[in-house]
Amino acid sequence: MTMDGPLSGAAADILEGLTPSQRDAVTHETGPLLVLAGPGSGKTRVITSRIAHLILNAGAPPWSVLALTFTNKAAREMRERVAGVLGEGRFARGLTVTTFHALCARLLRRHAEEAEIPGLKADYTIYDSSDQSALIKRVISDLDMSTSNWPPRSVLGAISNAKNELHDADGYTASSDDYYTRQIGAIFKGYERGLRQANAVDFDDLLVLTAKMLRDRPDIREQLQTRWRHLMIDEYQDTNHAQFVIASLLAGDGAPVPTSDLPPIDDDGGVGDGDGHVDGPTGPNICVVGDPDQSIYAWRGADLSNILDFEQQYPGARVITLAENFRSTEPVLAVADQLISHNRSRKPKTLVPTRGPGEPVEIVLVQGEHQEAELVADWFRGLHDDHDPALAWKDMAVFYRTNALSRVIEAALREAHIPHVIARGTAFFDREEVKSALAYLRVVANPADEVSLARVLNKPARGIGATTVAKVRTWAGDAGIGLFAALQRIQEVPGLTARAQNSIARFVEMIEGWTGGGTFMGAEVSSTLAELAELVVRESGLEAHYRKQADVSGAEADEERTDNLAELVSSAADFETTFDPTSDPASAEIAKLEAAATAQAEPAIEAPPLLAMLRAYLESVALVADADAVDPEQGAVTLMTLHAAKGLEFPAAAMIGLEEGLLPHSRAHESESAMEEERRLCFVGVTRSMRHLKLTSARYRTVRGQTDRTIPSRFLEELGREHVVVSDRTDVYAAIDNDAPIESDPVDIERGETTTAQYKRQFPAGTPVKHPQFGLGTIVTVIGGRQPRAKVSFQAAGEKTLVLEYARLTRVLN
DSSP states (O other): OOOOSOOOGGGGGTTTTOOHHHHHHHHOOSSOEEEEEOTTSOHHHHHHHHHHHHHHTSOOOGGGEEEEESOHHHHHHHHHHHHHHHOHHHHTTTOEEEEHHHHHHHHHHHHTTTTTOTTOOTTOEEOOHHHHHHHHHHHHHHTTOOTTTSOHHHHHHHHHHHHHTTOOHHHHHHTOOSHHHHHHHHHHHHHHHHHHHTTEEOHHHHHHHHHHHHHHOHHHHHHHHHHOOEEEESSGGGOOHHHHHHHHHHHOOOOOOOOOOOOOOOTTOOSOOSSOOOOOOSSOOEEEEEOGGGOOOGGGTOOTHHHHTHHHHSTTOEEEEEOEESSSOHHHHHHHHHHHTTOSSSOOOOOEESSOOOOOEEEEEESSHHHHHHHHHHHHHHHHHTSSSOOOGGGEEEEESSGGGHHHHHHHHHHTTOOEEETTSOOGGGSHHHHHHHHHHHHHHOTTOHHHHHHHTTSSOOSOOHHHHHHHHHHHHHHTOOHHHHHHTGGGOTTOOHHHHHHHHHHHHHHHHHHTTTTSOSTTOOSSHHHHHHHHHHHTSHHHHHHHHHHHHOOHHHHHHHHHHHHHHHHHHHHHHHOOGGGOTTSHHHHHHHHHHTTOSSOOOOOOHHHHHHHHHHHHHHHHTSOOOOBTTTBOEEEEEHHHHTTOOEEEEEEOOOBTBBTTBGGGGGOHHHHHHHHHHHHHHHTTEEEEEEEEEESEEEETTEEEEOOBOHHHHHTOSTTEEEEEOSSTTOOOOTTSOOOOOSSOOOTTOSOHHHHHHHSOTTOEEEETTTEEEEEEEEEOSSSOEEEEEETTTEEEEEETTTOOOEEOOO
16 A cells, blocks of 8 residues: 655654553554553553554554544544654544544444434434433323433433443333333333434434444445454443444454455545455454453443453453553552452553652541541642642642542632632532522522522422413512412412412422421421431432432432432531631621611511521532632642542542442442442552552541441552551541551540530630641630630631631640
């Protein structure tokens, strides 16, 4: 084949700088190849260098190479790297580097009508998530079913799981053996019918229909096998069943295939060589790259056996391990190796550091989540301000198992004026389920808040549709009253069905039950803010709604929604322990003082204490919504789940919440395979760190406003002790023993054990003190309660109220 244009200068240097194992992987030209790429081992360079080698050194036409990955970002990076070596001209000659979904979309457009896929034409539409949701809601309604009983998101999750196993609606229904799955099957049929009537597909269809087309049409399969003679797949451990089938059918068995004239290359990467033929290979030229130890997506269909059984599927396959790690220091890799060695379902390998020695990994045992968050914030501040070399904020990250853990760390970073962002997620108080619960609380605090009222009136669905609401609004406008007042008089509103009237009456009864009819003195109204939040989360139906979604879809994101609602209750409990009515600008006491100062005859009416606290809490949440500006030079600390962290790296990383039930997650106790996936998730987190790694485990953690004793994660012990330093902050006077097992004190130490009197003796009014963040200050007073607090006037930061258990105050000697 003739190559036009001069060779790029980089082309001659394809192999330069590669390790022996990388060089072996790059120069392997024919036959199946499994590249086991450990974290930080340079796998992207290997894949791009291998593509360049096949084209420039092995004579493979560019159009004969197909490389598949999972994200557009990864595909774009590969294309750019290969183009840098080959030059844009050669790259444009049919080389295909793309995602699974993009490839399938192209193939279906070219072959859908030829393959006679029922109801699908070349000009089909791809439905996004909002389109899917609209269609599934219509189908559920047409079947006279309720979206409250069959939440669209959860039903779509169940349908997606079925499709990824290559089941269509008929096959799914035929295998249904209970009422629940039969109903899902009925919705599945209607959904599938609706897609075909609209000449549309969803993202799962792209994979499923392509897999079935390749399976059922040998002529199309042979045509594609003839075109793509070199198949490479990145992140192979993340492939699901449908992707596995597609890869297997494209690779074939490697037997020679008849050559024939192929149509010219299209801009969309269609079949064709344009200028010649290729002899059939003697073995399948499939190269898969991945790491079983980083397989963390079983919950969305990834099948670990795809990579573990590669050698059984392709006997004689060559296996090359990329063990050299270019990312992390020796202690980080040593503890990662020690941890993952406890898994059985893996291909053993030892990570070899190239960065040399470094500081040990630090495990810190803390008393609670607030101390944990403050410790991380202080650590980051030290790395940024006092470390040599100093780290930029963008060089630091916090990892956690579930999104619910982000709230307290967000607050600590905000308090410390450390810029931060939530990666691939949403700040805690901006999450959909949290915003819905807050909207209920806003209605409790202010029934005239019609924006919040409209948000929750039919969430979760309770039979109060848009038409009903419009009629009530019209009547309310005519009557000159607000929406909630109209709801209270719903029997007077004409044109409503009895069902709608009853649903609204129950809604009003629920709200008034929480408020005591507006007095906050009703029998059902608790005396604490946390208990009120608990009532709202539970009795509104939000908790049951999201739990049902999780049960149907099996998606971890849905399960986290209930965790976030529980964390909202904890946030209310936290606020309650630090709330000082005398510092609240909206409090009755301040209003009285202002009235006296301005000679007003009638000061503001005093609100019931619980209502005053609720209003103050909602105000504090609203103020949190304004994120700190990010310094473009310094960036921001990144907060993310461990799942989102995969593929990234940071000079400094903190992993929080290493406790049984969190990491490993409570679900992991259901099976050994689930526990091994949790261990892989921890492994992924550890190996994101380049130089500095801190792991924290709290002795107590607050869940639903209740403080519970925890058990340190088993993974902490599995890290070994040679490269680990353990620091016990649960008792500031505790000795540190790096050879002792990592476990909590066997004797319970109740929070609040130190009495208010002891704190008053330690910090009498007027005592000069120092705080690691706020600097020098003076004690104003000590406030009693379950968690004694100190009001401190700081020279630079002003007056702060701190929980003494976590305040880290030290007396300053005169």
